[in-house]
Amino acid sequence: MRGSRTIEWLLRCYPPAWRARYGEELEALIVDMTGGRVPWRMRLDVIRSGASERLRAAGFDPGDPPAERARAGAVLVMWAWALFILGGAIVAKSTEHWQSAMPSGAGRAAASAAFTVLFWAAAFTGLVVLAGIVAALPSMARMLRDGGWRAIRARIIVAVSLTVALVSATIAMAAWAHGLAPRLRNGHDAAYGAAFLAWAVLSAATLLAWTSAAGRTAFRLRLPGPVLRLQALLACVAEGGMAVVAAATIAWWALVAESSPGALVGGPTSGRAPVIVPSLTLALALMLGATALGALGARRAAGAVAALD
Amino acid sequence: MGASPSSSRVSAGRSNDPPILILTSLAEGDKHGYALLKDIERFAGVRLGPGALYGAISRLEERGLIEAVEASGRRRPYRLSAAGAEALRSALADLRVIVDEGSARLSRRAGPTPAAGAAR
16 A cells, blocks of 8 residues: 555654654554545654654754763764765875876976875874774773673674675785786776775775764763863864865865866876866765764764863 | 763743643543644644654653553553653743733733823
């Protein structure tokens, strides 16, 4: 029945735990109210409510105490950083040969300066995120001693399994690449290209699996006040770092596009090369989206810390 | 320092806030979702959507202000808990302060206004 399928789809808007508790009742209510033909206004009401429950399940309840809001804000910045790394990895891969493809001169010097800022801001932001993880380690040790392993076990196992697969795939890819000429390694061997794409997807899955495991762990830690304040501060600094990297990427792109657009694709430096490169566009979209997400998290963490006092 | 316990207070907010409407409806007796919607529409003139209703029900139950009653079918009734009754009393007292203050100000304002108009 079409109506049943609609209700089933609407219930999927809610997190699984919520659905397990209230799903049957909500379904019965919708059937009582509509007989199965759900009007659009009601669908929107249920979708909005489901989204709200998903946000709550992820630790974003506006009614949460400040400690929870600070923690959720820091975790959101960590997720933003993971997405940002994906965008950054695409930039790194797309720009492997830009310097050798660009003639020396004022344009190259300026683009090099922007690229240097991009690189060091990314490295600094990575260290800031790492510092946040290190600061939470004592609390994590306490959680594990208190029997918290069961709550995070499934996600850690998935992340470790993906890591093992990634390491194996990386060794195999390196051995394969070693036997190929540079030209074949850079897009002229279809089988190697497909394998590289699969490796990239596996890398992204591994990164997201570890981020998911870290996020789940973070929500189970009992963080002392000073550590929460530090996490909120690091979240704001990391967000600033992402903004700098994104700005430096845009500046680098504009400078290269202006003086030598061919260098954006590592090709010839003369002639009419496109300045809008699909891979860089995707990368920049990911980076800007992640920066916006991080800004939400940093704002939430900073606001909550002010209320901790 | 971990998460602090959830508050058992219901914000007075607006008189048509779903939590206050649900607690008010359950003050009369146990009801399931559909009966709650019909009752709320009757006494408050507010038509809640099923999503809004169950969002509020889940929060109220989480905070111990209402309790699910055992049911054999898919329509589970809810009842007001002792903490819920206390929270409703408190929210209504907050609302009463606003009602009283607003009424007093309106009655004070009702006197001088026509005179001021006549003076012009």
